[in-house]
Amino acid sequence: MALSIHVSDFRADGIKVIPATGDDFDALARPLIGRVADIGIQLKPLLFVVSNESEHTIVSFSKTWTVRHEDGRTTTMRSHTSFPEYICGDVLISHDPLAFPPGSRRVETPSVVIQGYAESEPYYDQFLPQFVVEKDQMLAHATELRIELDAAIFADGRLIGRDPDGWLSGLFSEYVSAKQDWYRQILERLDAGGSVDDAFAPIRAFQEEKNRQVRAGRRFPREETQLWKTQAAAEATRWRRRFTDDELPALLKQSIRLEPFVIRRVPT
Numbered sequence: 001m002a003l004s005i006h007v008s009d010f011r012a013d014g015i016k017v018i019p020a021t022g023d024d025f026d027a028l029a030r031p032l033i034g035r036v037a038d039i040g041i042q043l044k045p046l047l048f049v050v051s052n053e054s055e056h057t058i059v060s061f062s063k064t065w066t067v068r069h070e071d072g073r074t075t076t077m078r079s080h081t082s083f084p085e086y087i088c089g090d091v092l093i094s095h096d097p098l099a100f101p102p103g104s105r106r107v108e109t110p111s112v113v114i115q116g117y118a119e120s121e122p123y124y125d126q127f128l129p130q131f132v133v134e135k136d137q138m139l140a141h142a143t144e145l146r147i148e149l150d151a152a153i154f155a156d157g158r159l160i161g162r163d164p165d166g167w168l169s170g171l172f173s174e175y176v177s178a179k180q181d182w183y184r185q186i187l188e189r190l191d192a193g194g195s196v197d198d199a200f201a202p203i204r205a206f207q208e209e210k211n212r213q214v215r216a217g218r219r220f221p222r223e224e225t226q227l228w229k230t231q232a233a234a235e236a237t238r239w240r241r242r243f244t245d246d247e248l249p250a251l252l253k254q255s256i257r258l259e260p261f262v263i264r265r266v267p268t
Contacts, residue, residue, distance in 0.1 A: 003139065005045055008148040013160055014054030015061070015152055018105075020044035032107040032115050036125045042132045043109045045139075048147055051105045054154075058100040059083050061152040062161075062168040065110050068144040075138060077110040078150070080168055084175045085235075086155060088183065089257040093238040095120075099155065159265045169263045171228070176261045178228035182236050183256045190252065196245040203233045 009017040018028060026041060028049050033040040041047070046065060052058055060082040067075040083099035091097035095116055100106060107115050112131055117124060139145070151161030151168045163169055182203060189199040210230065239248055 003045065003142055003145055005145045005147070008146070010149055010152060010160055014052065015058070015149060016051045016053055017147060017149060018049040018051060019147060020047050025049070028105065029107050032105060034116070034119050036128055039125055039128045039132065040114050043135055045145060046135055047107060047109045049105050049107050050149070052100050052102055055102055057086065057102065057155040059086050059153050059155050060168060060172040062150040062163070063108060064148045064150055066146040067138060067142045070141045070143055079110060080171065081106065081108065082172055082175060084172065084179055087176050087257070087261045088179045089255045090179065090235070092251065092255060093235065093242055153263060157262050157264055159263050173261065173263060175228045175232070178232040179235065180258050182232050184258055186236070187252060187256060190249050196248050200237070200240060203236055206233055
């Protein structure tokens with residue numbers, strides 16, 4: 001039985017999903033995938049391109065893939081693409097300093113970030129084939145595939161879409177807050193006359209304690225994983241790898257924004 005593919009997007013708001021069924025899809029997707037395009041293109045039909053044809057920068061969006069199988073079962077995969085650095089101001093250490101601006105496109109697939117990372121990760125092409133195998137196994141007896149954009153958040157805080165259970169708005173708010181909390185501590189220590197090494201000491205202590213607990217074999221309850229706090233700490237340390245201690249104080253004070261980011265739902 002042929003696989004039927006359906007997409008749902010926000011065309012009225014200028015955000016468009018381009019599925020892998022179009023004749024020109026490969027020509028659109030290959031430049032976005034880059035070096036590993038020969039492997040990445042095999043992720044079709046889960047692969048799709050999303051185009052921002054609005055007049056506004058998108059800082060986060062969520063998407064869902066729903067597969068219906070011959071026996072009636074369904075498999076659902078949900079993920080998000082987010083750019084909290086655009087809100088916090090730490091774009092100098094970001095993979096995507098412009099977030100998702102008007103006139104741009106991104107290529108998306110479940111379980112793995114396929115756009116851009118292969119250029120900086122030399123071993124990307126070695127583990128990507130496993131996702132192709134998993135895709136083939138999942139779709140072997142599938143009858144229907146639905147690709148949906150669930151929600152999108154613009155740089156001015158507007159949210160469009162269903163955002164089931166507040167998933168996207170919640171995680172993006174937590175991510176931004178976690179980054180700002182670390183930067184607030186860093187800037188406070190710098191303003192108090194501390195050195196760069198002293199300013200980053202709380203992050204270093206946090207990471208060392210996490211590593212100690214992992215080595216000790218501790219199992220973390222879900223609420224203790226502190227995903228965004230851990231992620232934000234790792235991202236903040238990029239500053240010290242990319243810039244000298246002499247450069248950092250001025251760059252951080254000029255770049256970082258600590259104003260709360262307020263997300264507001266747009267009535268539909």
